[in-house]
Amino acid sequence: xxxxxxxxxxxxxxxxxxxxxxxxxxxxxxxxxxxxxxxxxxxxxxxxxxxxxxxxxxxxxxxxxxxxxxxxxxxxxxxxxxxxxxxxxxxxxxxxxxxxxxxxxxxxxxxxxxxxxxxxxxxxxxxxxxxxxxxxxxxxxxxxxxxxxxxxxxxxxxxxxxxxxxxxxxxxxxxxxxxxxxxxxxxxxxxxxxxxxxxxxxxxxxxxxxxxxxxxxxxxxxxxxxxxxxxxxxxxxxxxxxxxxxxxxxxxxxxxxxxxxxxxxxxxxxxxxxxxxxxxxxxxxxxxxxxx
Amino acid sequence: xxxxxxxxxxxxxxxxxxxxxxxxxxxxxxxxxxxxxxxxxxxxxxxxxxxxxxxxxxxxxxxxxxxxxxxxxxxxxxxxxxxxxxxxxxxxxxxxxxxxxxxxxxxxxxxxxxxxxxxxxxxxxxxxxxxxxxxxxxxxxxxxxxxxxxxxxxxxxxxxxxxxxxxxxxxxxxxxxxxxxxxxxxxxxxxxxxxxxxxxxxxxxxxxxxxxxxxxxxxxx
Numbered sequence: 001x002x003x004x005x006x007x008x009x010x011x012x013x014x015x016x017x018x019x020x021x022x023x024x025x026x027x028x029x030x031x032x033x034x035x036x037x038x039x040x041x042x043x044x045x046x047x048x049x050x051x052x053x054x055x056x057x058x059x060x061x062x063x064x065x066x067x068x069x070x071x072x073x074x075x076x077x078x079x080x081x082x083x084x085x086x087x088x089x090x091x092x093x094x095x096x097x098x099x100x101x102x103x104x105x106x107x108x109x110x111x112x113x114x115x116x117x118x119x120x121x122x123x124x125x126x127x128x129x130x131x132x133x134x135x136x137x138x139x140x141x142x143x144x145x146x147x148x149x150x151x152x153x154x155x156x157x158x159x160x161x162x163x164x165x166x167x168x169x170x171x172x173x174x175x176x177x178x179x180x181x182x183x184x185x186x187x188x189x190x191x192x193x194x195x196x197x198x199x200x201x202x203x204x205x206x207x208x209x210x211x212x213x214x215x216x217x218x219x220x221x222x223x224x225x226x227x228x229x230x231x232x233x234x235x236x237x238x239x240x241x242x243x244x245x246x247x248x249x250x251x252x253x254x255x256x257x258x259x260x261x262x263x264x265x266x267x268x269x270x271x272x273x274x275x276x277x278x279x280x281x282x283x284x285x286x287x288x289x290x291x292x
Numbered sequence: 293x294x295x296x297x298x299x300x301x302x303x304x305x306x307x308x309x310x311x312x313x314x315x316x317x318x319x320x321x322x323x324x325x326x327x328x329x330x331x332x333x334x335x336x337x338x339x340x341x342x343x344x345x346x347x348x349x350x351x352x353x354x355x356x357x358x359x360x361x362x363x364x365x366x367x368x369x370x371x372x373x374x375x376x377x378x379x380x381x382x383x384x385x386x387x388x389x390x391x392x393x394x395x396x397x398x399x400x401x402x403x404x405x406x407x408x409x410x411x412x413x414x415x416x417x418x419x420x421x422x423x424x425x426x427x428x429x430x431x432x433x434x435x436x437x438x439x440x441x442x443x444x445x446x447x448x449x450x451x452x453x454x455x456x457x458x459x460x461x462x463x464x465x466x467x468x469x470x471x472x473x474x475x476x477x478x479x480x481x482x483x484x485x486x487x488x489x490x491x492x493x494x495x496x497x498x499x500x501x502x503x504x505x506x507x508x509x510x511x512x513x
Contacts, residue, residue: 003296028297028298028299031295032297039298042299045305046299046302046303046305064371104308104309105308106308107307107309107351107370107371108307108368109306109307110305110308111303111304111305112303112304112305112311112315112419112420113301113302114301114302115311115419116308116310116311116315119308122302144298147298148298150298150301150302151301154296155296159301160418212349213346214309214350215309215310216309286348286349287348
């Protein structure tokens with residue numbers, strides 16, 4: 001059994017009357033030889049780490065981060081003081097994803113998803129919208145759905161900023177999150193991949209241009225952007241808006257865009273925001289302060 | 293192409309900020325400490341390429357120290373590695389260097405302790421995965437996904453067959469094996485990656501093989 005592309009997975013689920021999480025667990029069982037119950041158990045562990053990273057991320061002042069300090073805390077505080085325009089759910093999405101991504105920058109423990117740089121997207125979108133409403137079993141199934149989407153992406157295209165830019169990290173993470181939400185909303189398997197495709201389409205072309213080679217600016221706020229995008233795209237798919245371009249073709253577009261991106265925009269910190277006067281100044285300052 | 297594991301995509305569980313610059317660095321330190329095999333007292337650490345350029349931002353330095361202290365990549369006490377190193381009496385120094393035509397995220401670790409020393413060169417190749425490519429100047433290739441036996445011996449006929457005979461007798465299956473030497477008739481290095489764990493008894497028996505000078509092991513992790 002393969003998780004090579006969405007079309008094959010959809011056909012298999014159709015032929016064998018399976019849900020996406022069922023098919024993903026079966027794939028992992030055949031691939032690794034690990035018992036399905038143990039695979040579920042491991043995903044429960046991953047869910048626990050995601051929860052922990054949200055809680056710690058919101059409490060983390062960013063002690064070990066260089067530029068990003070207390071992002072999650074700031075949003076929570078501003079929300080409590082009714083200074084924000086977004087509704088409480090959007091505020092949660094923002095502060096959860098910022099919190100986790102900043103916790104990563106500050107040497108906190110996270111679940112990479114699909115990468116460390118994009119680790120705030122799935123927990124931000126999933127736990128902020130469904131973390132209280134759904135059982136852990138259902139949340140774990142949502143994470144298997146996300147894993148299936150991510151595995152299919154990785155089988156066909158890049159999932160690192162160095163290879164494909166931020167679209168390959170936050171873009172793929174957003175697709176994983178959108179599909180997992182669509183699963184929880186009771187969407188069909190086709191709708192799950194519609195949501196994933198829409199989310200990825202919205203972030204195609206996003207470059208990887210971190211200031212001073214850190215995983216902070218703009219990485220952390222892009223996590224929040226990708227999380228909010230996932231929720232919006234799950235809603236669009238649920239409303240019946242088609243992806244038009246199927247998921248596999250969207251991943252292929254991502255790959256080709258990544259190939260045509262210059263080196264300066266693929267995690268080298270030589271272009272984009274990293275190359276702005278401010279980006280260069282911060283790089284010089286930090287470089288001098290922190291080198292051995 | 294090998295199939296991608298779903299926990300490589302939703303996971304790994306690690307301490308940030310970077311799977312290649314932080315998690316992989318912890319694992320390189322962890323593997324190197326095991327290969328030294330005795331209590332580590334001194335480490336000279338040479339950072340190459342992207343490691344040299346970005347270690348301060350990604351805390352590659354702290355991550356390597358954490359691994360050298362025996363921490364795993366998801367250990368929440370990684371940020372405290374420097375204090376723990378002082379408490380453990382581990383002294384270290386970092387330098388930026390050029391290791392030549394190797395992976396951009398490479399490091400050379402010269403480790404000393406209890407009269408033993410070893411030089412290890414390895415790379416963090418993405419997603420927290422590593423590859424150790426040189427031990428004491430000998431070309432090797434191991435990544436910690438298999439139990440590994442590294443034996444240094446005189447480059448003469450019969451030594452390798454005797455080592456593999458011992459492993460066979462002890463019911464240890466060799467998955468991959470390589471032999472390298474610097475020049476003919478000097479010392480050679482054998483690296484065997486096995487499906488089965490290598491006990492201290494097995495290690496001791498390999499040490500008894502005629503021509504074998506030193507045996508090191510790396511457990512699967």
